[in-house]
Amino acid sequence: MIPINKPQTDEAEVQAVIEVMRKGPITNALGAGPKVLEFEKLFAEFAGVKHAVAVNTGTAALHAAIMALGVKRDDEVIVPSFSFVATAEAVVLAGGKPVFTDINPRTYTLSPTAVEKAITKKTKAIMPVDLYGFSADMKPLREIADKHGLCLVSDAAQAHGTTYAGKPAGTFADAACWSLYASKNMTTGEGGVITTNNDRTNEILRMIRTHGEKTKYASEILGSNYRMPELEAAIGIVQMRKLPTFIAKRRQNAEQLTKILQTSDKIDLPFETETQHHSWYLYTARLKQSTEIQRNKLIEDLKAKGICAEAYYVNPIHTMPFYYENYGATSSLPETEKASKQVFSLPVHPGVNKEEIAFIGETVLNVL
Numbered sequence: 001m002i003p004i005n006k007p008q009t010d011e012a013e014v015q016a017v018i019e020v021m022r023k024g025p026i027t028n029a030l031g032a033g034p035k036v037l038e039f040e041k042l043f044a045e046f047a048g049v050k051h052a053v054a055v056n057t058g059t060a061a062l063h064a065a066i067m068a069l070g071v072k073r074d075d076e077v078i079v080p081s082f083s084f085v086a087t088a089e090a091v092v093l094a095g096g097k098p099v100f101t102d103i104n105p106r107t108y109t110l111s112p113t114a115v116e117k118a119i120t121k122k123t124k125a126i127m128p129v130d131l132y133g134f135s136a137d138m139k140p141l142r143e144i145a146d147k148h149g150l151c152l153v154s155d156a157a158q159a160h161g162t163t164y165a166g167k168p169a170g171t172f173a174d175a176a177c178w179s180l181y182a183s184k185n186m187t188t189g190e191g192g193v194i195t196t197n198n199d200r201t202n203e204i205l206r207m208i209r210t211h212g213e214k215t216k217y218a219s220e221i222l223g224s225n226y227r228m229p230e231l232e233a234a235i236g237i238v239q240m241r242k243l244p245t246f247i248a249k250r251r252q253n254a255e256q257l258t259k260i261l262q263t264s265d266k267i268d269l270p271f272e273t274e275t276q277h278h279s280w281y282l283y284t285a286r287l288k289q290s291t292e293i294q295r296n297k298l299i300e301d302l303k304a305k306g307i308c309a310e311a312y313y314v315n316p317i318h319t320m321p322f323y324y325e326n327y328g329a330t331s332s333l334p335e336t337e338k339a340s341k342q343v344f345s346l347p348v349h350p351g352v353n354k355e356e357i358a359f360i361g362e363t364v365l366n367v368l
């Protein structure tokens with residue numbers, strides 16, 4: 001089976017972990033040991049920002065960012081429902097209310113028009129997601145946020161390699177949150193990063209990461225234990241060096257797949273524009289005018305032929321029991337619901353070779 005995603009590690013990561021195990025420290029009680037600091041420096045350079053704060057998951061990154069930007073009880077945060085659940089979870093964990101808002105049907109990211117309509121007196125922040133690795137439309141979103149005095153927090157969990165107007169994902173946001181989970185374009189096993197250009201936000205994030213402390217046993221604000229261990233940072237340093245090659249290989253695979261699939265008029269393919277460049281975290285197409293059953297059948301048929309196609313995210317967050325009961329019942333999100341029934345993703349990760357991409361493309365055409 002060709003997996004949908006696969007961590008790309010080799011002896012270099014193994015050696016990096018062994019070195020930390022032998023020499024220590026394996027973690028740091030105040031959040032930033034030497035490996036974490038080195039990793040943060042490399043990540044900030046990659047993201048083209050002043051600060052990168054490493055944490056232990058992408059979910060922790062989102063929660064810490066939402067807290068650091070001052071979202072409090074009953075504040076509303078505009079989020080897409082067509083995303084991984086962590087996007088909304090972070091808002092709820094901070095005491096806020098996720099306001100589920102519809103997407104642009106071609107890009108699957110937050111629709112700026114829908115966002116503007118969702119703003120109320122209680123709105124505190126907008127949280128777009130760079131879904132599948134394609135940037136949300138950051139220029140209009142930044143303008144809306146500035147016009148209404150709102151924070152813009154980017155869920156860049158899937159966006160290592162994404163660019164918008166020639167700049168890395170997250171550049172246009174007040175803070176951007178990245179995941180380093182095993183399936184992502186680079187990984188530390190579990191892990192996350194928050195990037196920001198704001199010195200004060202950076203300082204608060206560093207405190208939130210470790211129980212609100214600057215010095216031990218003197219919590220100044222509410223925090224948690226979101227520290228990244230040195231072991232993981234050591235893996236991250238190696239992965240950072242490889243990241244440009246990973247992204248280039250994903251792009252090459254995606255372009256080859258598009259050349260084959262564009263002969264079909266039954267599917268909408270992912271694309272890039274002059275402004276928006278993909279990270280190709282997921283190559284997601286849409287089976288046009290299909291029902292959920294037809295889409296699922298396509299995925300089953302591809303799996304039977306050894307291709308692990310998947311549908312992300314079949315249950316939009318506002319339809320999940322907890323979110324529906326508490327925040328979703330009044331949401332009307334036709335584009336989100338339609339997309340969730342028609343999209344499917346195909347493997348383009350760096351472990352997939354040219355012959356396999358040709359096989360994936362031809363098999364999809366045959367099955368269609």
Ligand SMILES: Cc1ncc(COP(=O)(O)O)c(C=O)c1O
Nearest residue numbers: 057058059084086157179180181
């Ligand atoms: C869009 C999105 N947001 C948030 C997360 C949460 O990241 P993590 O799994 O590292 O907690 C993920 C990753 O799974 C994601 O894809």
